[in-house]
Amino acid sequence: xxxxVQSGAEVKKPGESLKISCKGSGYTFxxxxxxxxxxxxxxxxxxxxxxxxxxxxxxxxxxxxxxxxVSADTxxxxxxxQWSSLKASDTAMYFCARQWLYFESSVRVIPLFDYWxxxxxxxxxS
Amino acid sequence: IQMTQSPSSLFASVGDRxxxxxxxxxxxxxxxxxxxxxxxxxxxxxxxxxxxLRSGVPSRFSGSGSGTEFTLTISSLQPEDxxxxxxxxxxxxxxxxxxxxxxxxx
Numbered sequence: 001x002x003x004x005v006q007s008g009a010e011v012k013k014p015g016e017s018l019k020i021s022c023k024g025s026g027y028t029f030x031x032x033x034x035x036x037x038x039x040x041x042x043x044x045x046x047x048x049x050x051x052x053x054x055x056x057x058x059x060x061x062x063x064x065x066x067x068x069x070v071s072a073d074t075x076x077x078x079x080x081x082q083w084s085s086l087k088a089s090d091t092a093m094y095f096c097a098r099q100w101l102y103f104e105s106s107v108r109v110i111p112l113f114d115y116w117x118x119x120x121x122x123x124x125x126s
Numbered sequence: 127i128q129m130t131q132s133p134s135s136l137f138a139s140v141g142d143r144x145x146x147x148x149x150x151x152x153x154x155x156x157x158x159x160x161x162x163x164x165x166x167x168x169x170x171x172x173x174x175x176x177x178x179l180r181s182g183v184p185s186r187f188s189g190s191g192s193g194t195e196f197t198l199t200i201s202s203l204q205p206e207d208x209x210x211x212x213x214x215x216x217x218x219x220x221x222x223x224x225x226x227x228x229x230x231x232x
Binding site (some may be wrong): 017035037040044045046047049050057059060061063065097102104108110111113116117118119 | 156169174180221222225
């Protein structure tokens with residue numbers, strides 16, 4: 001059974017650093033992209049960035065480029081989302097999700113997030 | 127690519143037919159997924175490739191569209207369907223989501 005288990009809730013002060021995690025199991029971890037999605041309180045889903053654990057290739061949304069770092073450790077089957085200096089506006093629920101490829105045909109492949117972590121609530125407050 | 131859903135919220139009753147629209151700012155072919163999110167839970171994928179129902183998803187859910195305009199239809203709303211729904215384009219990174227549609231009890 002595929003599972004993504006995220007680290008627990010965090011309460012931090014502005015300016016502090018933070019690294020949250022997402023541990024995958026039940027599939028070949030290195031072979032699937034893992035994405036991170038932000039959900040601010042009462043708001044919608046925002047695609048932040050994605051990492052391919054097999055070679056640590058990453059892609060970021062321009063909105064989050066330079067604000068966060070996404071990484072992976074295949075020896076731990078774990079991906080990470082980290083901040084070097086948190087702001088109050090980083091307060092949100094953060095989800096990790098596995099990107100799966102749906103093969104509509106041999107030449108048309110549709111990416112989707114098929115399994116999600118339970119979410120990590122990050123609260124940044126002085 | 128910007129994704130715009132309408133309406134942002136709607137009120138409906140059990141048994142109603144519900145339609146949600148999602149528009150892309152440019153042609154995304156059929157690279158469109160739909161997710162359902164209930165309060166306090168992670169999202170769950172319902173439909174991929176605009177119209178392909180994922181395994182285990184009830185057949186009352188259906189999707190259609192191509193290019194820039196897409197719809198998610200719930201043919202007969204059930205109590206467990208009151209939730210928020212999001213479209214997502216997977217044509218290019220960043221794979222942006224729509225702002226969501228909340229389906230509430232009338």
